[in-house]
Amino acid sequence: MSGTVSDYLLYRLGQWGVRRLYGYPGDGINGILGALGRNSEFQFIQARHEEMAAFMACAHAKFTGEPGVCLATSGPGAIHLLNGLYDAKLDHQPVVAIVGQQKSMGLGGHYQQEVDLPVLFKDVASEYTVMVSHPSAIRHAVDRALRIARAERTVTCIIIPNDVQESPYQRPPQVHGSIHSSVGYSEPRVVPKEQDLRRAAQVLNEGKKVAMLVGAGALNAADEIIEVADLLGAGVAKALLGKEQRVLEGDPKYPASQDLPDFPYARYAESLGLRGIRVDRPEQIVRAWDEALSANKPVVLEAYVDPDVPPLPPHISLEQAKHFAEAIFKGDEKSAGVIKQSIKGMVEQLKPHKS
Known part of the structure; x- marks a missing residue:
């Protein structure tokens, strides 16, 4: 195809099924x-900060199962x-970072x-x-970045100096030293050994x-999880993503680390055109x-x-319960409220409830 290296970059990304880029503008890109302004097939989602663009690309991968792609300028970006x-x-999410760089002729000159x-x-x-470093290299750079990101479920990175971005694209020639690659990746079907399945059963x-x-490893096995739980009469819980300082260390609440400013999230959402609900x-x-x-x-x-309601999981360990008690008795500023809510929670668990 004709056009610049940047035009071909988008063309090749499109062949891999990419239609959305998360990023923040800068001179280096x-x-x-x-x-992107010449290509109507792509959606550029402008974040407020490059860090957020990378998180958005990661979220894209988590929710779609496809590689997320983020875009940032050189240097600080x-x-x-x-x-x-x-x-x-x-x-373990497939994300491709595309990053700008200073002109190649100035690299190494402390520009x-x-x-x-x-x-x-x-x-x-x-x-x-x-x-x-060469217009012809963009093809295999994109192909390898996306294929490796998908196969290894990891992050890959393509760095493109801004003079290369604007150079005319050149198809890789049929000469020694030239690399030719193609689009496409088929995920393998991984099956455990029968002896391992029998041991688990x-x-x-x-x-x-x-x-x-x-x-998260069972993300695509919801039906199987439900069937096994029904056969065994088992309860199912998801992994707990975090615990509180009182539980882990036995320290009383440190207000500077936990008190947050009162921000009207629901009203702010309404101001953006979203639906905001406050409970x-x-x-x-x-x-x-x-x-x-x-x-x-x-x-x-x-x-x-x-x-004051302690965020304690039902499977809290004896050591964690001990740390929580130590935090309270060390003079936690909210100790009275925490004790009250803890007793209330225990009473609620003992009360009969309608099924």
Whole structure:
């Protein structure tokens, strides 16, 4: 195809099924932004910050199962991506970061905002980081970045100097040293060994009171999880993503680390054209969920909860319970309210409830 390297970048991304880029504008990616303006098939989602763009790409991967792609300028913009990219790496999500760079002829000359980007990204995108130094190289750079991101469920990175972005695209020639690649990836079907399945089944069948703790690995096995739970009469719980400082360390509440400013989330959502719902009494919960789930637009559900209610999971360990008690007796500023709500919670668990 004719056009610039940036035009071909979008063309190749489109062949892989990518239709959305999350990013923030900057001079280091002007060539790519210009190509986006010429291409009606792509949607550029402008974040308020490059870090947020990387988180959005990670969320895209989590919700769609397809690679998320984020875009940032060189130097500081590229650095800002890292936090969101590490989130994707540690959550094993396929994300491709496309990053601008200063003109290739100035690299190594300590040019304004020049950062050694291959070194910067070599940890978070350890499986594949490449700087495109020739117009013909953009094809295999895109193909490998997307294929590796999908196959390894990880982060990959393509760095494109801005003079390369604006250069005319050149098809790889049929000569020695030229790389030719293609579009497409088929996920393998991974099947456990029969002996491992039998051993797992034996553990479950011999259990007297089976409880199932289900994590992200079972994302696409909801029907199977439900069937196994029904056969075993087992309860199912999801992984707990966090615990409180009182439980983990036995320290009383440190207000500076936990007190948050009072922000009107629901009203702010309404000002953006979304649906905002605020709940500050228990009897409002059912109605709020009904409204939220039947809304024809995105909804922000703001729940005003009692900060004295201890967020303790039902499977709290003896050591964690000990730490929680220590925090209270060390002089936690909310100790009276926490004790009151803890007793209230225990009474509620002992009361008979309608099924």
